[in-house]
Amino acid sequence: MLRSLLLLLLPLLATGDIIKSQSFAAPFTDVDRNGQFTVPGWVVQGDTDVKSGFIRLTPDRQSKRGTLWSRESIGATPEFSATLTFRISGQGKKLFGDGIGLWLTQFTRQQQGEVHGIDASFAGVGIIIDTFKNAEHGSNHRDVTVLINDGEQTVELGTDDSPPIGCNVGDAMRQHEDRDDFSVTNVSRIRLLWGKNKITVETDPSANNEWTQCAVVNNIQAKLPKQFLKKARFGIAGTTGGLADNHDVISFQVHDDHSEAKVAALEQHKELSETDDMSRLILDLEHQLESITEKIQNTIGKLQGQEDKIEERVKTIEDNLMDGLQSKLEKRITNLERQFDRKLARQVSKSSSGIKGEMDELREYAENLTGDSGGWKMPFFVLFAIVAAALAYGYRHYRYLVKSHLL
Numbered sequence: 181m182l183r184s185l186l187l188l189l190l191p192l193l194a195t196g197d198i199i200k201s202q203s204f205a206a207p208f209t210d211v212d213r214n215g216q217f218t219v220p221g222w223v224v225q226g227d228t229d230v231k232s233g234f235i236r237l238t239p240d241r242q243s244k245r246g247t248l249w250s251r252e253s254i255g256a257t258p259e260f261s262a263t264l265t266f267r268i269s270g271q272g273k274k275l276f277g278d279g280i281g282l283w284l285t286q287f288t289r290q291q292q293g294e295v296h297g298i299d300a301s302f303a304g305v306g307i308i309i310d311t312f313k314n315a316e317h318g319s320n321h322r323d324v325t326v327l328i329n330d331g332e333q334t335v336e337l338g339t340d341d342s343p344p345i346g347c348n349v350g351d352a353m354r355q356h357e358d359r360d361d362f363s364v365t366n367v368s369r370i371r372l373l374w375g376k377n378k379i380t381v382e383t384d385p386s387a388n389n390e391w392t393q394c395a396v397v398n399n400i401q402a403k404l405p406k407q408f409l410k411k412a413r414f415g416i417a418g419t420t421g422g423l424a425d426n427h428d429v430i431s432f433q434v435h436d437d438h439s440e441a442k443v444a445a446l447e448q449h450k451e452l453s454e455t456d457d458m459s460r461l462i463l464d465l466e467h468q469l470e471s472i473t474e475k476i477q478n479t480i481g482k483l484q485g486q487e488d489k490i491e492e493r494v495k496t497i498e499d500n501l502m503d504g505l506q507s508k509l510e511k512r513i514t515n516l517e518r519q520f521d522r523k524l525a526r527q528v529s530k531s532s533s534g535i536k537g538e539m540d541e542l543r544e545y546a547e548n549l550t551g552d553s554g555g556w557k558m559p560f561f562v563l564f565a566i567v568a569a570a571l572a573y574g575y576r577h578y579r580y581l582v583k584s585h586l587l
């Protein structure tokens with residue numbers, strides 16, 4: 181049912197004229213090696229999450245970036261049209277952002293940067309659907325801005341360097357999900373018509389085939405590198421910052437014709453609002469389920485973060501305790517060593533003065549003996565002298581050991 185419904189999103193008469201390598205549309209049924217839905221021919225990066233009925237570039241959560249980048253260049257197609265069908269919605273009543281960018285650049289892969297998630301030195305064209313009016317941009321803000329760069333400079337949104345190219349659409353391309361009239365079938369469209377030397381950007385905020393011209397850039401070839409299209413690839417990027425929104429892509433269709441009448445005929449768009457109740461219910465369910473899943477994952481992430489923090493704190497406390505204990509132990513051992521040294525020194529000093537006294541007595545006795553009886557007493561004196569020398573040596577060696585802390 182969902183598949184047949186979403187196939188209606190495909191332009192009804194687009195057979196033959198569509199450039200398949202550059203196009204995709206829900207439902208997404210291909211899965212990658214991790215079992216996740218993917219978009220054939222496109223690199224899915226960052227926070228992008230491919231669901232069955234839509235591609236979520238960012239959830240309604242701060243600081244997210246998601247991109248889709250075409251694996252193949254558009255090549256030497258001289259003229260074409262590219263139509264992006266998207267839905268921007270979220271919980272924010274008045275504050276939300278940042279938006280979706282449709283890029284045609286010579287980056288072979290998405291290059292992260294500061295212009296709605298993309299490197300400001302790109303060579304090519306960026307169409308920025310900007311849902312947040314930065315105060316610093318003042319009157320240079322446009323809800324849709326067309327940026328052009330030859331790759332030799334860096335470009336910035338909202339500066340006074342050159343008049344901004346683009347248009348304002350109000351809140352026509354963004355929905356507040358808490359409103360009763362919110363519907364997943366309310367989508368918006370923007371398209372780029374690429375002529376031989378001119379590009380046109382048009383908007384269809386309610387996707388009901390009411391296209392309004394938003395910007396025209398003449399002499400486009402002179403503003404881009406030579407043979408630009410040969411190496412140019414499409415990219416679609418969603419970003420959130422301090423403010424957030426769900427940035428969803430429903431389809432991207434590239435046709436090898438740029439004349440407005442022809443493209444309009446190709447894109448006779450069966451409105452999603454005409455879909456039957458059951459199909460709408462399925463789409464709505466997937467949309468709601470994705471929000472609930474994202475909230476649960478975010479909560480789990482936060483809890484894990486808290487657990488890590490607690491573990492870190494316990495480890496710090498343990499480390500501090502161990503450090504304190506070790507330094508106390510070291511101090512105590514040093515004190516004990518000092519006390520021991522002092523006691524030992526006193527004891528040794530006492531013993532040595534005792535030995536010295538005894539030696540003196542012995543020497544005196546020996547002298548007396550020598551003086552009284554002559555030569556036969558000499559061996560005793562020699563023996564005493566040897567004993568005294570051994571004692572003195574032993575004492576010195578003992579002191580040395582004590583000093584070396586071996587005892």
Ligand SMILES: [Ca+2]
Nearest residue numbers: 310312313314
């Ligand atoms: Ca902005």
